[in-house]
Amino acid sequence: xxxxxxxxxxxxxxxxxxxxxxxxxxxxxxxxxxxxxxxxxxxxxxxxxxxxxxxxxxxxxxxxxxxxxxxxxxxxxxxxxxxxxxxxxxxxxxxxxxxxxxxxxxxxxxxxxxxxxxxxxxxxxxxxxxxxxxxxxxxxxxxxxxxxxxxxxxxxxxxxxxxxxxxxxxxxxxxxxxxxxxxxxxxxxxxxxxxxx
Amino acid sequence: xxxxxxxxxxxxxxxxxxxxxxxxxxxxxxxxxxxxxxxxxxxxxxxxxxxxxxxxxxxxxxxxxxxxxxxxxxxxxxxxxxxxxxxxxxxxxxxxxxxxxxxxxxxxxxxxxxxxxxxxxxxxxxxxxxxxxxxxxxxxxxxxxxxxxxxxxxxxxxxxxxxxxxxxxxxxxxxxxxxxxxxxxxxxxxxxxxxxxxxxxxxxxxxxxxxxxxxxxxxxxxxxxxxxxxxxxxxxxxxxxxxxxxxxxxxxxxxxxxxxxxxxxxxxxxxxxxxxxxxxxxxxxxxxxxxxxxxxxxxxxxxxxxxxxxxxxxxxxxxxxxxxxxxxxxxxxxxxxxxxxxxxxxxxxxxxxxxxxxxxxxxxxxxxxxxxxxxxxxxxxxxxxxxxxxxxxxxxxxxxxxxxxxxxxxxxxxxxxxxxxxxxxxxxxxxxxxxxxxxxxxxxxxxxxxxxxxxxxxxxxxxxxxxxxxxxxxxxxxxxxxxxxxxxxxxxxx
Numbered sequence: 001x002x003x004x005x006x007x008x009x010x011x012x013x014x015x016x017x018x019x020x021x022x023x024x025x026x027x028x029x030x031x032x033x034x035x036x037x038x039x040x041x042x043x044x045x046x047x048x049x050x051x052x053x054x055x056x057x058x059x060x061x062x063x064x065x066x067x068x069x070x071x072x073x074x075x076x077x078x079x080x081x082x083x084x085x086x087x088x089x090x091x092x093x094x095x096x097x098x099x100x101x102x103x104x105x106x107x108x109x110x111x112x113x114x115x116x117x118x119x120x121x122x123x124x125x126x127x128x129x130x131x132x133x134x135x136x137x138x139x140x141x142x143x144x145x146x147x148x149x150x151x152x153x154x155x156x157x158x159x160x161x162x163x164x165x166x167x168x169x170x171x172x173x174x175x176x177x178x179x180x181x182x183x184x185x186x187x188x189x190x191x192x193x194x195x196x197x
Numbered sequence: 198x199x200x201x202x203x204x205x206x207x208x209x210x211x212x213x214x215x216x217x218x219x220x221x222x223x224x225x226x227x228x229x230x231x232x233x234x235x236x237x238x239x240x241x242x243x244x245x246x247x248x249x250x251x252x253x254x255x256x257x258x259x260x261x262x263x264x265x266x267x268x269x270x271x272x273x274x275x276x277x278x279x280x281x282x283x284x285x286x287x288x289x290x291x292x293x294x295x296x297x298x299x300x301x302x303x304x305x306x307x308x309x310x311x312x313x314x315x316x317x318x319x320x321x322x323x324x325x326x327x328x329x330x331x332x333x334x335x336x337x338x339x340x341x342x343x344x345x346x347x348x349x350x351x352x353x354x355x356x357x358x359x360x361x362x363x364x365x366x367x368x369x370x371x372x373x374x375x376x377x378x379x380x381x382x383x384x385x386x387x388x389x390x391x392x393x394x395x396x397x398x399x400x401x402x403x404x405x406x407x408x409x410x411x412x413x414x415x416x417x418x419x420x421x422x423x424x425x426x427x428x429x430x431x432x433x434x435x436x437x438x439x440x441x442x443x444x445x446x447x448x449x450x451x452x453x454x455x456x457x458x459x460x461x462x463x464x465x466x467x468x469x470x471x472x473x474x475x476x477x478x479x480x481x482x483x484x485x486x487x488x489x490x491x492x493x494x495x496x497x498x499x500x501x502x503x504x505x506x507x508x509x510x511x512x513x514x515x516x517x518x519x520x521x522x523x524x525x526x527x528x529x530x531x532x533x534x535x536x537x538x539x540x541x542x543x544x545x546x547x548x549x550x551x552x553x554x555x556x557x558x559x560x561x562x563x564x565x566x567x568x569x570x571x572x573x574x575x576x577x578x579x580x581x582x583x584x585x586x587x588x589x590x591x592x593x594x595x596x597x598x599x600x601x602x603x604x605x606x607x608x609x610x611x612x613x614x615x616x617x618x619x620x621x622x623x624x625x626x627x628x629x630x631x632x633x634x635x636x637x638x639x640x641x642x643x644x645x646x647x648x649x650x651x652x653x654x655x656x657x658x659x660x661x662x663x664x665x666x667x668x669x670x671x672x673x674x675x676x677x678x679x680x681x682x683x684x685x686x687x688x689x690x691x
Contacts, residue, residue, distance in 0.1 A: 066670070072691040073565040087531040096567075100688060101512035101523040103565035115528045117509045119501050120570070130500050137493060139530070148691070149567065 058170040059163075059178045063185050065196035072098070074197050075144050075179050076107035082142035082177060083110045090142040091115040091134045095127050096149040115140070124154055128162045131178065135169035140176050148181040155186055163188050198246045198262045198285060200269040201234045203253060204277050210257030217253055231273060233266060247285055254282035264288045268295075268354045275302055291354035296327025303348055314344040326352035371409075373398060373462040380419045380456035387457055388448065392441045394462055399437035402466070408433035409464040410527075414444055417459040424453045430491040431527035433467045443495040450499055490530055518609055519659055520676075521568070521687065564690040566674060572685035575675060585664055585675065590686050596668040603664035608679075610658040665690070 005011040062071050079090045090113065092099055097120040105111055119127055127145060134143045147155060167189075170178060185194055203218065205211035211230065218225045218232045221243055226233040236246045243249055246262055254260035254276075260283035261272025268291060275298055276284040286294050300323060304315055317340070323329050329352040337345040373394050381387050391414075402409060410433035414426040428443035498508040510525040578587040578595070589595045660679040665672060672690040677683070 069671075069689075069691040070564065072567050073562070076565050077562075089530060097570040098567040098688070099512070100521070100566040100568045101514055102521065103563075104512070105514060107562060107565060111512050111514070113531060114511055115509065116512050116525070117497060117501060118570075122501060126500060130497060133493075133497060133500070 058174070058176065059167055059180070059191070060193045060195055061180045061182055061186065061188055062195050062197055063182045070197045071148055071181050072103075072146075073107065075146070075181050076104055076109055078177075078179055079104075079114070079142045079144055080108035080110075083113055085141060087113075088141040089113045089115065089139060090144070091140045092117065093127055093130050093134070093143070093145045094118045094120070095122070095124075095145070095147040096120050098146065098149055124150070124158065128166070132165055132169050135166065135176055135178065136172070138173035138175045142177045142179065144179045144181065146181045148183055150183070152183055155182060155184070158186055160187070160189070163192060167191055198287065199236060199264050200262065200266050201236055201246050201250055202231055202261045202266075202269040202273040203234075203250075204231045204259045204261070204273040206257040206259070206277065213256070214253065214258050221249070228270075231270065233269065250283045250285060259283065260285075262286060263291060263354065265354065267351060271295075271302065271351060278302055286354070292330065295352060295354055296325065296330065298326045300324055300326065300329065302326075303351060310342070310344040311348065314341045314348055317341060318345075318348070369466045371398060371401060371464045371466060374459070376459045377457055380458045382456040384448065384452055387453075388441070388445050391444055391448075391460075391462075392437065394460075395440045395444070396437040398462065398464055399435050399440070402435040402464070406469055407466045408435050408469055409440070410467050411465040412440060412444065413461075413463040413465075414447075415461045415463075416453050416457045417461075418453050418455040419458050421453075421455040424451070426451070428495065429527060431494065431529050432490070433469075434491060439489075439491050442492050446495055446499045494528060518607055519657070520607060520661065520663065564672070566688040567691045568688040569686055572676070572687050575684040575686045577675065577677070577684045585666060588666060588668060588673065588675065588684075588686075590673075598666045598668055600667040601664055602666075604662040604677075605664075606660075606662050606679075608660040611660070613658065663687075 005014050062075055064071050079092070082088055083090050090109075092114060094117060097118045099116060099118070101111060104114070117130060119130065122130075124147070127147065131143060131145045134140055166178060170176060180192075185196070188194065203214055205214045214232060218234065222234060222239060224235070226235075236249075240246065250260040250262055259273050259276040259281070261269045261274070261276055262283070262285040263269040263272050264286070268286060272284040272286055276282065300315060300318060303326070304312060318329060323332075329349055332349060334346060334349060337349055341348075375390070375394065377390075381390070398409075408430075410430050412428045412430075414428075416424045416426070418424060426444060426447040428440065428447060430440070430443070434440070494509065501508045509528065511528045513524045513526045515522050515524055573590045575591075576589045576595075577585045580586045585598055585601060587595045587597050658680070662677045662679055664675040664677075666675055667673075674687045674690065676685050676687050678685075
């Protein structure tokens, strides 16, 4: 009689050998390099070096590295990149009604395939609920949640569970990319890719 | 005589004619402004067609009769044009009777191609139907195409039934009304009643091959003002359940304040969308069902809970020189949407996706503007040259402007004003003051947000001067209204 596995790696090897490897949580959490978004991010990502390797699960938090800005431009270009696929659609949850259609068009965004949700008056919880609905629809190549001009004090009350709900929504279909534009590096789980612009 | 056509000259005559025709037969075809009756089988019931035509053709009603539908319609139109109550063309004499009629009568029967063909015929010197009927068909087709042949057939009294405007109009309205006695106070009962009405509407739309893109529901309330609700559908649809779901959402968000005494449901009609589905598309790459899309967008709008209409959509740039002008249009999925590609499981990815890098000679794109909606009131100090040197937004402190670029002036809409000269004549000043610090006028009142969300109003008069300024590390877009003199900050470059 074979010895029973006593450690986690032994158990995982045993399950994989018997065809149950897909049920392992570690298979879902295996590291994957984060895709670099746009040319504008390149200088600030790693100061000329390669972007850091970290698990990427479709959720990227963009925040300003300094006072120079550039977060909106980067997000617009990321959305434009997602819309480059034929018949792709994107959604922009605008927590501050700050989207300028002219700038978006100049960044190469196809406005006809953009769903814009201006939601300046909506509380943060509503914005998160809207984003979850968009992710659950699994029809959007890119979803942008813009809370860049929201007060930091409000964003500090961002529930940690919300990050996990968003990640779960992304994992369910694995079809959409979510970009969160925030004024600072919000406390977030390590599964969220944080990029300073 | 096989067909009778009645034409009403005004709405009152149309109502009277409608009642009279319905009393004759329930199977009359209805056009935009006419009724067409197939008189076969009705002769025994109502007498000869000629007598009926003469009896009904009074007070704004003109009648035409012929052996073909199109000729009967043309006869009715000719009667209206000639000021005669009725023109009846007996079988066998139609061509001879039509020959002297002027060519211009045919202009009412066709589209742009027909109008173009008629213009060519007039250029050839063709003045009446007889001359047109005598032209050789092959030569006419070679020069004018199918439109020429169709006109020739009409002139010979051989026109087909396609000339009739028996189809419903491309756009229009359908209205359903219900009076409720006793008044309905139960919300669920109201939703059930609405579902029944919408099912009825859906069947009506189905019979006429029409869709609806907007529903307006007006609820009359007992001892309270009426409450109105609106549901938009993009793309248009005719599924009763989808329509009911949207109206139910609106009703639950804003229930009627009192018992409902009556309701009016008005649907805006649109023609159906022609879609060519792909034979080889995978099942999951087909478009989402229209009712699912409409319901999803409605749920999003309900979440937003905005009073403006529409609350969400697709921003569209408008054909205007007005800076920042755009419109919010209803969002529509592309006709052939493709689902986002499914990311492979994390463990299966061996290499990261390719990193897009700019070419060495590529100029960096301009930064995006983050708009302030509504614009922030600003105070600006000008130098003697009229250039801004310091700015303060709201009630904040003054900031020295390190770099500036501008001004860019634009104006428009003045042509719509009663006095265009006065519309642009009150340019105040970028007038330099005696000292370096010349504050602008008092900060303008902050306009309500609703005014600035949609900035494409063709009637709006504007006369603006824009400046891009750098304050510390921030770059602002300032705007001076040259008609009122106030300054605002339109946005920040980010």
